[in-house]
Amino acid sequence: MRRIGIISLLVALAGAASAEEPALQDLHLPLLPRTAEEAARIAAVTAPATDFSALESFEELPAGAATVRASPTSDAFSDPSANLDGEGRMDFALGNGIFRKVWVSAPASTQASDGLGPLYNARACQLCHVKDARGHPAAEGEAEVALFLRLSVPDPEAAIAEIAGWIGTAPEPVYGGQLQNFALPGIPAEGRLSVSYEEILVPLAGGESATLRAPTYALADLAYGAPDPATMLSPRVAPQMIGLGLLEAIPAEDILAHADPDDADGDGISGRPSVVWSLEHDAPMLGRFGYKAGTPTIREQSARAFLGDVGLSTSLLPQPAGECTLAEALCLAAPHGVDATAPGAEDEAEALASPLAEEPAIPLGIEVSDEALELVTHYSRNLGVPARRGADDAEVLVGKEVFYAAGCPACHVPKFVTGRMEGESAQSFQLIWPYTDLLLHDMGPGLADNRPEGVATGSEWRTAPLWGIGLTELVTGQQSYLHDGRARTLLEAVLWHGGEAEAARTRVVELTPEDRAALIAFLESL
Amino acid sequence: MRLIIATSALALAATGAAAQTASDVAETYAGIAAAAYADAVEGAEGLKAAVDALVAEPSEETLAAAREAWLASRPAYMQTEVFRFGNPIVDDWEGKVNAWPLDEGLIDYVDASYFGGAENAFADLNVIASPAFTLNGEDVDAAEITPALLEETLQEAGGNEANVATGYHAVEFLLWGQDLAADTDAAGDRPYTDFVTGADCTGGNCDRRAAYLVTATDLLLSDLEWMAGQWAEGGEARGEVLADPDPAVRILTGMGSLAYGEMAGERIKLGLLLQDPEEEHDCFSDNTPASHYGDIRGIANVWYGSYTGPDGEITEGAGLQDLVTAADADLAATFTAELEAALATADDLVARAAGDSAYDMMLVKVDEDGNAVIAQLVEDLVTMAGSIERMSAALDAEGVVMEGSDALDNEAAVFE
Numbered sequence: 001m002r003r004i005g006i007i008s009l010l011v012a013l014a015g016a017a018s019a020e021e022p023a024l025q026d027l028h029l030p031l032l033p034r035t036a037e038e039a040a041r042i043a044a045v046t047a048p049a050t051d052f053s054a055l056e057s058f059e060e061l062p063a064g065a066a067t068v069r070a071s072p073t074s075d076a077f078s079d080p081s082a083n084l085d086g087e088g089r090m091d092f093a094l095g096n097g098i099f100r101k102v103w104v105s106a107p108a109s110t111q112a113s114d115g116l117g118p119l120y121n122a123r124a125c126q127l128c129h130v131k132d133a134r135g136h137p138a139a140e141g142e143a144e145v146a147l148f149l150r151l152s153v154p155d156p157e158a159a160i161a162e163i164a165g166w167i168g169t170a171p172e173p174v175y176g177g178q179l180q181n182f183a184l185p186g187i188p189a190e191g192r193l194s195v196s197y198e199e200i201l202v203p204l205a206g207g208e209s210a211t212l213r214a215p216t217y218a219l220a221d222l223a224y225g226a227p228d229p230a231t232m233l234s235p236r237v238a239p240q241m242i243g244l245g246l247l248e249a250i251p252a253e254d255i256l257a258h259a260d261p262d263d264a265d266g267d268g269i270s271g272r273p274s275v276v277w278s279l280e281h282d283a284p285m286l287g288r289f290g291y292k293a294g295t296p297t298i299r300e301q302s303a304r305a306f307l308g309d310v311g312l313s314t315s316l317l318p319q320p321a322g323e324c325t326l327a328e329a330l331c332l333a334a335p336h337g338v339d340a341t342a343p344g345a346e347d348e349a350e351a352l353a354s355p356l357a358e359e360p361a362i363p364l365g366i367e368v369s370d371e372a373l374e375l376v377t378h379y380s381r382n383l384g385v386p387a388r389r390g391a392d393d394a395e396v397l398v399g400k401e402v403f404y405a406a407g408c409p410a411c412h413v414p415k416f417v418t419g420r421m422e423g424e425s426a427q428s429f430q431l432i433w434p435y436t437d438l439l440l441h442d443m444g445p446g447l448a449d450n451r452p453e454g455v456a457t458g459s460e461w462r463t464a465p466l467w468g469i470g471l472t473e474l475v476t477g478q479q480s481y482l483h484d485g486r487a488r489t490l491l492e493a494v495l496w497h498g499g500e501a502e503a504a505r506t507r508v509v510e511l512t513p514e515d516r517a518a519l520i521a522f523l524e525s526l
Numbered sequence: 527m528r529l530i531i532a533t534s535a536l537a538l539a540a541t542g543a544a545a546q547t548a549s550d551v552a553e554t555y556a557g558i559a560a561a562a563y564a565d566a567v568e569g570a571e572g573l574k575a576a577v578d579a580l581v582a583e584p585s586e587e588t589l590a591a592a593r594e595a596w597l598a599s600r601p602a603y604m605q606t607e608v609f610r611f612g613n614p615i616v617d618d619w620e621g622k623v624n625a626w627p628l629d630e631g632l633i634d635y636v637d638a639s640y641f642g643g644a645e646n647a648f649a650d651l652n653v654i655a656s657p658a659f660t661l662n663g664e665d666v667d668a669a670e671i672t673p674a675l676l677e678e679t680l681q682e683a684g685g686n687e688a689n690v691a692t693g694y695h696a697v698e699f700l701l702w703g704q705d706l707a708a709d710t711d712a713a714g715d716r717p718y719t720d721f722v723t724g725a726d727c728t729g730g731n732c733d734r735r736a737a738y739l740v741t742a743t744d745l746l747l748s749d750l751e752w753m754a755g756q757w758a759e760g761g762e763a764r765g766e767v768l769a770d771p772d773p774a775v776r777i778l779t780g781m782g783s784l785a786y787g788e789m790a791g792e793r794i795k796l797g798l799l800l801q802d803p804e805e806e807h808d809c810f811s812d813n814t815p816a817s818h819y820g821d822i823r824g825i826a827n828v829w830y831g832s833y834t835g836p837d838g839e840i841t842e843g844a845g846l847q848d849l850v851t852a853a854d855a856d857l858a859a860t861f862t863a864e865l866e867a868a869l870a871t872a873d874d875l876v877a878r879a880a881g882d883s884a885y886d887m888m889l890v891k892v893d894e895d896g897n898a899v900i901a902q903l904v905e906d907l908v909t910m911a912g913s914i915e916r917m918s919a920a921l922d923a924e925g926v927v928m929e930g931s932d933a934l935d936n937e938a939a940v941f942e
Contacts, residue, residue: 073618074685086786086911093791094799100687101800102629130685139663372799476685 024252024273027281028297030422031251038420045431046415052401060388062467062526063243064418064430068384076471077132077242081382081426088382088426095379098372099125103310105184106337106367115337115367117311118187118330119180119323121148125376128238128309132383133472135238136480137195147485148309149179149193149217150234151227152451162284163275167452172231174224174327178308187330188223193235197486202495206513210495214446215486224328232451232458235484236291242468244289244298245381247434249418249427252286258413258437269410269500271439274462276454279303279316288438291483292453293462299377306368306376313338314373318364338365382426385467390525399522402515406507411463411500413437435466435526444498447482459499470524490523491516547849551831552773554843556757556764558833561841562606562824563754569599569836570747573697577743581736584721593701596694597813602836603694603750604820608828611783612776615756615763621687622677622749626807628690630699632680633738635729637706648683653691654734671737673745692745695810700739702810708803708886713812774923777846781825782914789821790907798900803886814885815875818903822868825910829865846917854920861913868906874899 061067066081080092103116128146135146151172158168171177183189197213274287287293295301303316311322320336412435420429440460448459487493576595580588629649680691703716719728756763797805827833831845851858888896
């Protein structure tokens with residue numbers, strides 16, 4: 001009861017504030033206006049399913065014309081959007097090359113691929129985004145690679161005037177916004193994350209049960225002293241990469257249409273947009289990417305990952321020392337990989353004039369050229385979503401009905417139509433089936449990281465897309481779900497749902513074993 | 527009534543003639559694939575004989591002969607790459623034989639300056655020196671180097687594509703070693719003594735290195751034999767092609783994807799962009815210009831409908847050129863000219879590499895003229911790809927860049 005009260009308060013605050021805000025613009029999309037006729041067709045085609053006896057039209061193509069063949073190999077997440085033209089395919093291949101590129105420390109003979117670190121979590125994008133799929137916690141006794149910790153401390157003064165409900169936080173003063181567990185030779189790595197699990201038995205109707213593992217996270221082997229006592233930790237595992245460009249192409253208006261911050265319809269589910277400040281567009285925008293939807297575009301997400309994960313600067317985040325803080329002197333003094341002759345270097349002067357340049361102790365410059373950032377962005381935008389497998393099997397169709405009856409589609413919204421865009425775009429005007437509303441929901445104390453990010457509270461998370469989820473084991477060799485990979489099966493992932501999803505979770509617990517198996521079969525067919 | 531019948535008969539006749547040509551083209555295409563994969567098998571047999579000889583009696587001569595055999599085995603295989611992209615059977619298999627690039631530290635010792643990644647736990651595993659190790663938390667017994675160890679345990683260990691344990695490039699690394707000099711005309715220079723057992727062994731674990739080389743070569747041979755079987759009479763890949771009513775789709779998809787994304791993009795332009803000497807397809811042997819040439823020659827083979835094997839044997843018939851000429855003779859002539867220009871540029875690269883330059887020198891601009899030739903090759907391939915797109919329109923080959931799935935409707939149909 002008290003929990004609900006708190007949620008209502010937060011929701012009320014956000015709701016009150018949003019009335020004063022201008023509508024969120026899709027500053028990143030060259031959208032063409034929709035005609036009334038189109039809008040009517042879109043409304044009809046995205047209406048929830050009512051007949052579960054057969055497939056809906058185009059249901060087997062989750063990404064519309066961008067859908068790729070479901071390769072029976074671990075490469076199933078690595079094909080480009082099927083409707084990409086020749087030039088787009090070439091840029092995809094180049095982006096793939098940069099995505100797998102192992103960066104080296106400066107100075108090196110490979111002048112265009114140095115600049116690693118000095119602090120980093122991985123030397124190449126694909127080392128965490130293995131096979132373009134979601135990562136998983138390391139096996140016992142091995143170093144974590146795809147799982148790291150975000151860090152912050154409360155900072156009531158860090159408000160953004162244009163964004164109501166922004167929860168002020170700042171990077172941890174010594175370790176920064178992320179714990180890097182690797183560093184160049186001669187520089188201490190910041191430390192590592194330590195995780196321990198406690199098993200929890202969950203009884204299910206029909207005499208079945210499941211075992212959840214509840215993680216506890218801590219900082220270990222810290223090289224730069226004790227962190228601020230108010231430090232908040234959030235574990236994050238590398239997310240899967242497919243279909244991102246299509247999520248980016250859903251008109252914000254269509255996402256906001258699902259928001260119900262005051263739960264006006266009384267279904268117990270609110271759904272709040274994450275509003276963030278765009279580095280690229282210098283304006284408030286709808287957050288779409290990251291586990292709390294903290295980033296508005298794939299380009300920004302890529303730039304943040306280059307900086308935080310690999311220690312590489314871009315024109316959006318021009319700090320060649322990566323995540324080094326003023327407290328990490330050796331790190332700041334290390335050679336960097338800024339290359340004056342690199343393509344994109346001419347933009348450096350402009351970057352230096354950014355507000356970040358007011359921080360004199362941190363040198364600025366670009367290690368990843370705009371061309372390379374653009375290629376990685378294009379690659380990330382076009383990793384194809386595989387076609388459904390066995391979508392019309394009888395059990396799968398039963399499972400789909402169970403999915404609807406349990407209330408899952410309230411947040412895991414099955415269908416959207418992407419915006420119609422000017423010029424050639426593989427993302428333009430596709431009927432897609434991502435099974436997400438891209439909104440923030442309170443998921444209860446079991447999943448909470450108790451670390452706010454932007455307008456998202458410590459117990460809110462963005463609904464995860466479900467497309468491709470059934471191919472996880474094929475692609476990565478094991479199952480691992482949720483923001484920190486704690487769930488080892490799809491059922492475990494469902495059972496971790498709480499908060500707004502508590503009622504749906506209870507319905508799943510109370511299902512007959514047959515219906516529960518059908519639900520899982522449906523998820524596996526996605 | 528009579529008029530309608532006459533029209534139908536005409537339409538039937540026209541369809542019949544077109545189908546005849548298309549099936550001839552499919553027949554030639556499958557025949558060239560069968561011949562080229564069979565030649566790749568022969569090349570691998572030659573490689574195996576030379577590798578066995580090297581291991582039996584390591585010397586400067588037997589090592590040189592094994593390298594020669596590897597180089598001789600490449601042209602036929604490279605000419606099969608045009609069958610990728612349009613044929614799922616080939617795509618699902620290709621990583622076993624030609625995966626690249628690789629973290630060679632997985633396999634054997636590497637130079638101390640080679641910065642094996644701590645996050646890729648296997649980049650400096652050196653399985654040749656490790657009869658037992660831990661992989662993803664499980665103990666692996668590698669006392670005996672077996673095909674299963676290489677293809678099931680080590681290949682893509684940890685899901686990392688750079689963990690390449692099998693195929694041409696693994697064998698290439700074992701024969702040449704790392705190419706540490708990007709600024710000189712020198713390839714990798716592994717001493718033959720790396721394979722000498724007993725007191726004269728260099729690099730340590732010579733018996734295991736020899737076992738690895740033999741096992742990887744055997745696997746390469748058996749993988750190629752499997753694929754040759756897919757294209758032989760009664761093979762599945764051949765059957766799919768011959769049953770395809772519109773083979774132009776897969777042929778153009780293969781030509782276009784190879785020329786554009788794979789070659790111009792990932793294999794060539796990326797190296798120019800990064801100026802990284804390691805971005806070289808055959809980086810240990812410095813054989814990259816020849817492998818580029820082979821890829822383009824493979825495109826020419828399916829275009830002209832003619833393939834000449836290493837022994838001079840010719841496989842020929844109707845080529846895609848015949849279909850395109852019937853639809854748009856000017857376009858066919860334009861593409862032929864573009865293709866010949868790309869072959870000439872690749873030939874220029876081969877000649878420069880045979881002289882006092884090397885592909886890595888061209889990449890890092892030690893050889894500025896060579897760098898310009900590489901850039902020219904990218905341009906030539908991009909130009910070809912433009913014509914390939916026009917050809918798919920001219921042939922009305924729907925879905926050429928869509929992996930050929932008829933299930934994928936156009937956007938208008940989504941809202942029918």
